[in-house]
Amino acid sequence: MPLIMVTGFPTSGKSTRAKQLHAYLDERIKETSNGVPPKYRLHLISDQTLSISRSVYDLSALPAHTRSANASEKDARATIYGAAGDTNCTANQKPYGHRAVFFRSDALPDKAKEVNQERLRRQQEAKTAGQHLEQDEESEAPYAPENWDNLVFRYEEPNAMTRWDSPLFTLLWDDDEEQTKQTFNSLWDAVAGEGRKVVKPNQATVQRGRDAGGDYLYTLDRETQDIVKGILDQQSEEGGDEIRLPKDPSQAGGDELIVELPAGRKTGLPQLQRMRRAYMNLNRGGIGLEMVGNLSGSARIRDSFVRYLNDAFEREG
Incomplete structure (x- = not known):
């Protein structure tokens, strides 16, 4: 099963779309299993499932050399550019059928910022009232304003014209249930449908075999x-x-x-x-x-x- 990377601005609905996609794929896999063990298994990986706090994106208090050492790790989770190239190289080294698929949750920066500010407001109100605001699956923790601005500044939108960002599927913030299902159907056809593209290992990244005699x-x-x-x-x-x-x-x-x-x-x-x-x-x-x-x-x-x-x-x- 391919790796599906969900990308977008912070607080642009990535987690929500990822959960919707996970539920959709789970249902499609059950429909195609026909009573036999499923061909695919799903794994939803996110900052939440890995217990990664929003504070990891705050590097302002660290020395310059430490910020430099952690830049690639930070970018891999928050932006698309570095992760896309690494993912494609890894996919090319794998057996037939592995590939990277990109799914973008698209929202205007102003709308995404509004969501983050609302979360900050609720967090501040709870703190003022002396309450601890539990962050459940439907209410994620906000980003610090400076971290949110920095992540948006560093984010590079995927481009479907480039092979390392392709195939790319996009859902807008205001897309309704019907449009969402159509996009999910197209994604399913690309990763598990009959007409999906078979990806072969790249000769430039795969170790070539030699004879057992070593001659x-x-x-x-x-x-x-x-x-x-x-x-x-x-x-x-x-x-x-x-x-x-x-x-x-x-x-x-x-x-x-x-x-x-x-x-x-x-x-x-x-x-x-x-x-x-x-x-x-x-x-x-x-x-x-x-x-x-x-x-x-x-x-x-x-x-x-x-x-x-x-x-x-x-x-x-």
Whole structure:
């Protein structure tokens, strides 16, 4: 199940919308379970569920170096920019089906500030009367005015045009029950519906597999050496040859790879070794060569190296 991040100004209705969404998803999951154990489990995580006080956002009394050390932690809970990038990188490292979804509770700053001021007023009245104001689920604690202003100033609204803020679903403060349900339906279709997008791990963030024998570098060195040797053995003095090499030397009569050498000159060993070293430096991590150690792995290395050589010869003219 994807991670759904609820974002918005402080006191803009995020907690209320999160509870509404939680209730909606819980009902949809029950409807689709058909008497079997549910496919998904819901976890609602917030400052309240983690017992995080509003006072954590007040860093004015701390030394400058302490405020700097806590800036990213503060932003991760209160704003969207840093958390969005971190969340997408984490999602890309996970197996298929994980993704970040953003749900914005949108209210004008003046309206959100009015809510916070009303909470401050009730808190002050209770304090004046010598009473302790219990903060239940429907009445959250207010922010200190300076903290509220600071959080609004630092907040960056998500942008659906950017991949790290997408998909994005927005509910306005005044949206009625029908509009709310339509938005929740669209969100459900995106995260659990039949037409949802399958998110694959990103090659740039996922550790690539290697063979159990640990001979990846040896195989890479051996196969690229063999390609270079085959080119030197077959090319003519005039250059411009098409060198045919077996894709898998262990299989007689199998597929062939073609190296297209530049015309008008002979390709020497120094040039080939330079290209070979560059290719090995690019591929020491095993990107895209998961099956090293068997015939398929060797064939992939040879095919990839030949394509690299052909591209390099074409660029150099």
